[in-house]
Amino acid sequence: MARWVRADLRAHRGEALFLVLATAGIIVSLLLSGAFLAYGASPWQRVFTESNGAHVWIQTTAKADAGALAGLDGVESASRPYRTASATAELGGTRAKIQLRAADPEPPKVARPLMTEGRWLNKDDAAVAAAPQARAYTAASGEHRSGGKSGSGRTAARPANATGTAPSARSRAEAAGSVVLESSLARALWAEPGDLLHVRGSDGTDHALRVIGVAETAEERYSPGRTPGVGWVLPNALHQVEQEADQLGQAIGLRLDDRDDTDFAVQRAVTELGDDQIVAVSTWQQARDDAEGGGRLLGLLLGLFGLSALLAASLAVAGAISTRIRGHLRDIAILKAVGFTPAQLIRTFLVEHAALGLLGVACGALLTEILGPRLPGRLGEAMRLWQALPAHAWVPFAIPLAALLLITGTTALAAWRVGRVSPVPVARPATPAVRRMPGTVRRALGLRLPPALVLGWRGAFHSRARSSAAVARLAVPLLLITVVLGAWTTLDRLEHHPEKVGIPAALTVRGDGLDDAAVRRMLVGRPEVTAAYPGAEAKALVPGQTGTITLRGLGRHRDPYPLTIADGRAPYRSHEAVAGQGLLDLLDVRVGDWVRVTVGGNPQVLHIVGRSIEPEDDGRVISTTLDTLREGGIAPRPGFYHLVLDEDSDPAAVAAGLSSAIGGRADVREIPNPVRELSAVHGVLGGLVTVLALIALAELSTTIAAGVRDRRRDLLALRAIGLTPRQIMAVIVAGTGFTALAAALVGTAVGTLVSQWLIDLQGRSSGIGAGIAQQPPLAALLLLVAAVVVGAVAVSMLPASRAVRQRLADTLGDSL
Template identity: 30%
Template structure:
């Protein structure tokens, strides 16, 4: 019995002793090569930083409008009209209404940045309003008469900031809301004040069934017969924001996806390569009795300790960097800026990094553990085949200089490590090509606004301004356009009718042709797919209850309303609907901004320049593209640096021999630089065509209403710029390993051999 009771404490002491010995071994190994340890930590730090940023960006894209609706208690339906208290009470008591808010509203003309614009003044709701409470993003809420809160997209467009004066008051803050989409696409500009009065009121309601907006509108018309009611449906706000930002969200999605792949490859390269380089140490451990399982546990624990510290620092850095990209993204999406400190993404990033560290340590450790002990002790790596690698044979066939051949051979000492490094560099190249494609796409749309279904130079939201517009000396062509709903074979469709002179405003029609006479129409991709039609078919729609038959002669590029839009000459209809706006083209070499200001003054309303709208979107997306691209460049740089450092360590004996037979320090640097350049050139050869194909394929898959119709391809010169950039990255990554190789003491290394 005594012997039985003594056994467990002895076993426990043995386990504690083994753990202490393992901890001492791990500590000695990490501190024996501080440069390698620091590099491993830097790689994990970079991976964690990139992962936090990408997860934060993805979280901001999941459903930004839904997040904004939750943050602002957004209305499902709003009614605008001159309403009495009794009218308001009827609306608030309709079936399905679970919460409501009523506020006074008045439209006024105001001078903003030297321009006369229309603003919608609304009574400021309470901070805890049940419906439609604006979410403050800058400054503070108004607290006294004469203080104003301005909707953020209107403020950004007009250049307004807290402290500025507008509409007879001082701006104290900016806010986001879901009661309308981004200005100027939705106007007028929205301002909240504490002292708004007037006959018009806005009744906002939340419904038990958010999809019951049409039923609520019908019930409101029955409850208030004879009252002219205007409705704002949350579906329309959401669809406008989604359509407007689809391309931008696509760019962010592409870059974050590439970043996640590059992070995985980098962690695999750095940790896996270092473990394989420790075969001599693994051989020693096997020689003194360590089992393969114990060796794997030792190495996994060693790198998890490094990974945990580096990952925590990376989480802090990622949380600091993410807001710099989240703020412009939220401005694009007209939503509140999401927090980068959400615990779930941070915890997920930490778990993913540590899991990757464990996997990419265990797999090569198992492989190294299978090497025979005597082979591992001999050279620290498995025996070679004695044959030149395929890369070395190709370099010889190309008659490259001897230094370049040596560099290529060294870079491919480990094919798996070289493959992972090429993959990480390829993702960097793909990202650069995607960024160039984004620029080319914006350039294409700026040059041809018809690709945004806006084949005009200027639009004025005032139909009565047609005569003044036609009389302006800078205007070459002008007409009216109407937007309205029609009843199609399977429900409501969006329709536009272009007035006389429509031939001067040709839409972008990749399939078929532009309509040329009344009765002909063009439609977006979504309409053709929804109704199962083809170019040349006829479709009958009902306008104000009257059937109208249209012959579809073309498919136009349509970014809005999922492409379910039909456009035709206004003369097609027996009764032309009231125009919505005036559109015009300027004469060549016109100063469009100056001409637009002149038309604004004549018409008394804003003049929208499609080119300026696209330029604004490009300015918003550039920080996101640049930031995510720089992250991937940093990840690729760390990956290549790790590979070349491991190569110089493994090839120390070879470098010593080269120096002994007369290779100069410059020659040693050339060998290392040639190896990095070889990996970079292969990544370029793969990454440039892959980037072009990937960008086009993702745009086609995720933006079906526009697809590849708007995609721009970078020119040859722009693509060639990636070559010196990548070679500069490889040269930078080669500088440290090259200097390390130069410092290899030939006599000491050869004496040890």
Template identity: 40%
Template sequence: MHATIRWIRADLRTRPGQAVLSVSVVAGVVTALILATTMLAGAMDPWKSVFARSNGAHVWIHARAGTDLSSLPDMSGVTGVSGPFQTAVATAVREGQRAPLELRAMGSALPQVGRPVVAKGRWLDPSRPDGVVLERTLARTLRAEVGDSLNVRGLDGRRHDLPVIGIADASDQGPYPSVTPGIAWTLPGVLNSVEPGTASTELLVGLKLSDPSASAFFVQHVVTVLGGDHVDRVSTWQQVRASMETDSRLLGLLMGMFGVVALIAAALAIGNATGGRILSLLQDIALLKALGFTPAQIRRMLLLEQTCLGLAGVVAGSVLGSILTASSLSQRLFGSVTGVATAPLSFGRLALIAIATLLAVVVATLLPAWRGSRVSPTSTVTAEPPSGRLSRFARVALLVRLPPALVLGARDAFTRRMRAAMTIGGLAIPMVMVTIALGCWSTLDNFENHPEQIGLAGALVAHPVGLVPYEASAVIAADQDVTAVYPEVQMDALLPGQTRTIQARALGTSKQPYPFPVREGRMYAKPGEAVAGQGLLDLLHVHVGDRVRLTIGGAPVIVHIVGRTIEPSLSGEVLSFGMDTLDQAVRTTPTPSYRIVLRQGASVDTARRRLLRESEDRLDIQAAQNPAQRLFVVRVVVFGLVIVLALICVANLLTAASVGLRDHMRDIVVLRAMGLTPRQVTTTLVSGTSVLALIAVIAGIGGGLVMSTRLIDLQGRTSGIGAGIGRAPTVLELVVAAVVALALAALMAFMLARKATSIDVREVSRF
């Protein structure tokens, strides 16, 4: 053992560059896996943490004012009750930005079940009777902090300036604006001041169950007891958890996929580096065996050396990953998606990542170590490549009369097939992931540049404030940049079985429907027809062509689903139909808002300001929420992980070029004797590595193109948005990626080849 350790120390001192390279590759992979796992944990942990601290309720029921809720606490399976609390609809205005609110009247004492978790400031206090506490994601959207003043307006449009005294997390609703309206807690007196009409308020009650998995059945029972016409909206803890997971899950899965690919690529790079190192140590290994080392001792020695390097990389990557996840920058990035700060990984998860990476290092070392242990003590001490026929690639190069230097390089590229395969695989696998990443980038660009393809043809949403509907519609349609105006009413609808509610949206009319992007079936064309998002189809287990019975505004409605649309909001759990369908279903249609479609190239901000001026501020006009705006962090993550993959590729290319150079060091003498100039010798060595890189780039980009749109559409389908959103990278992006990869390969080989051609011929005998 003492001799083994001495040999390892001597080898590391002799080749420090290769050791640092191996450690850096492993450290980069561990860092990427820690970031990926942190985001995956962040998709669930924020909700779990808030739910546990708030002693959250499993079911929340919005009932109409005057509904008798006294029987709910005595129902079987109920272990706790929160409320009932009076709620009212309002609008918050701050710095020109408006947000729909649900005011909740609560006392100064927090309830035992479903209590908000105060994050900043304080809870409601009778000493500040006009104070308001905002839900965290709503406050972040409005850029409101403790001490700011919030302009709140009720249905009558009167202004109430309320001071923000606290910011809190809630476990009963997803993040704003993905889920609307935002939540604001007030004392009962403030709510009565903002909305004095009792008929315009609702009652909210939360129920904690002994069996959380039975929430859907329990909701059905509650609706039966209270009466479907008395229940406006219900939600369960599963819905809230899913709404908080949507964006985080997308980012987490993307990072996880990158991490796994990086681990595979790193294993190939490590295997290639180990194989190259063992190839360069054949003379030393033969000498060690001549001194009495057994094959088993040689294998243990090589495994021990690479395992120590891998362990050093794991430690360095764990430290770096922990620092990055705990930094303020990462907290802001993760918080922009999850809504709350992401907790550091537990020791168990860190240990699992470390063990998995270390096992990958060991597995990647097994084959080269086994082959090294079979070296005969009487074998040649030179590392000459095996003799053989010209490869097919080299024969093709001869047929097309390429220069001799390129022909020799093409021949040398495949002399050692195992090394060539590992080099190609080590570069092709990251190129597959880079192509997929570029596909994600192109998809986000398409979201931003062509919002009409994801249901956002209406760039502006207008809510009348002091204008009757026909006046509001006339003012909007008269604007020079407006090409179409579509009335819109959003209502909650009880699903069949009355176990939960979804959003029912009347938009446009059957004769003039809103231009939804229909990916399956057709647009609704007459009353009673509707289109649905993928999430709703999956929730109801129905398909295009089926009929569904819903309860809207207390009235039963049967709709015929004739199409599937791309629906980025509410996980695709949205049903859309014409205003005439809603008019036939309910007695009184709420005041509509308006989706405004602008002409091509029109400025959204300019049109908004002009409409506000033309309406004399009697229209509340906001830009439509584009999901690409909240997924900007995906670009940052994709860029960072592409850098990690690029570093792994560079490590693999350096290893391949270094091994190829040492493998053909003696050939340099022969090539010079044949009359090749130093430039031609350099070309020969560079072309060998470049040929392998070219094959890897072509294979990687081809595989990435096959997988890119399929994976994105699969994610779109499973997230409820729907298939049909995936976009392939542009030709320019692919060309740039290919050129960069080939340039890196040529540069790595060129640097080493230039160094080799400057070596004195007499020194070659040492190798």
């Protein structure tokens, strides 16, 4: 057995090397996808587990009996009902919406904030005001003189305010209390323990709160204009900031017996308190998706491509072993005749290919474990985080083992044919049965085409079953390469043209006292700003009261916002709106239906006239005009303005210029493009294309070997009728080229359709909606087809020349 395996590997060195490299590349892709899935999910899961996180957070009015929700059926435990107040926080000229929660010195057992910097609240914070020790900043550079670093590892360097001047006199005032900030809000404000945070309640009065700590939670993170950040204060500090009873609310976190029972729990809460007492609802799924961002999508994308590549490699291995078995039928018959059992022969072929698979799997796993943490960017960060998790103890072994079992199982099915070979082979007839020449061959000869092309075409497709199998096996990796090109093209289109993914505006401006006149004055001398659209947002409850959606008003009837419409049309009349795919799925409605949402107890009935591309809130967004919200009493004045810039403008430079011009009276930020989170995928997709190309090359090697062997007797006939060695070599090369051309055409055509279907399917399932898929450029597809054909011709030159140089004889071995 060992001698047989060594001899076979010597005869097929290149093909064995290709199979090992392809298997190693597949394992690298699968392990990287596992690392990205852990990178996307594990940080949030760690915080949720350690903090004993709540599955549902319910915001209620101040008059509601929120504590009664702890006794509902299915609720395992609950946090205490926090008194809450909405306010605006400002630090160094940066503003953010904050929800202050009145907390006790004793941290709660459910949804306990995990301290990352500083300390938690204590009783002394209620009686003693912090000393007036505002940290000094240089007016020129805004660098903190202490040179400290935040807990996230970034250098604490920021301008003292938007104009770069020294802190104002009020920053030297004594603090009215202490506050612990949620980590995402602290990052947005560049806040650290010791900073003096200025908070403004509904009456417009500024109150200073000393930041004493930063904590992590498993709730939704702070998002400008969408989700306020959380700050914990003692009850007396909350009373000083907000003294109006009608401006207060409550928040309670519920931990459920069944974490998937969130919708039913919310329904019971609405029944218990009444829908007019529920202000907003958020679930652990929303918080997890918000925390995972693009990492999970990238992991799923890599996992899908890795499994597909594994399937392609399995087909390539099955084709290779089937071809070798057909090439060794005489040897197998002789081995059986001298006493080898079918089981021994099956083990011989199975062990050889299992050893090749094991070598490839081991190389891929070792390369990933050793070099993965040293990769730049998010790839290395994901690997380092993954190696620190408990799941890393078994996942790097489970994935290669599963891949090896799949390859071995596929090989076993093909090797089983060895046991069915007869020990006394039946000789093929010396004179084959006369077959009628195919019509295509007769017409080609009539057109006086080169004989090499005609005979090569006939040799490539003379056996329908074998030809179809060869074309199908080679078409699978080419199909996957086309899908990868489609994903690459779609990501590039959405990254460089964000208006195609529902983000036509580049900047958002928020601040108190903004109106059309103020925005026009602010934009004087700014030719790079082509349009400014007023807008407002509100959290709304949907029918059934099982979740919170975003109700957004953008533009006006006379000046509509340039929404990205995939189906239907844009709203331009009163009570018309467009919705994201996630909202349509949530409400089980279609374009043309009427929906009813509730904002703070006020119902709003809207006519869905179109479906828009919505990358935010899982597509659970309904957009209308600001005039419609104003008519319903929801948004009497704009809450922000979206600025559309010229294509050649730099959003960061424009934002910096506007911030300096308005002197910190408003907050100017770039609107994030979620596609940019997937920037690391380009390098991985490039590596995946290389892996698939290796699989295609291995399959080509198998196809060429089968073609040379099947045409061995034809070479005698071709030489007998007068063809030169060069013409005979051209026949073999042309046959391989035609097979590659057929596989390339089939693979690219089907791959284009599959790519569009998969991307739109992902868009629908994620809530963004179908209509974002972009087909690969025609030039790229033609280049791929040409590269496959040229590569097949180049690879087949050496085997064809060897076959022609061999001494040809019509022996008994050639007729078995």
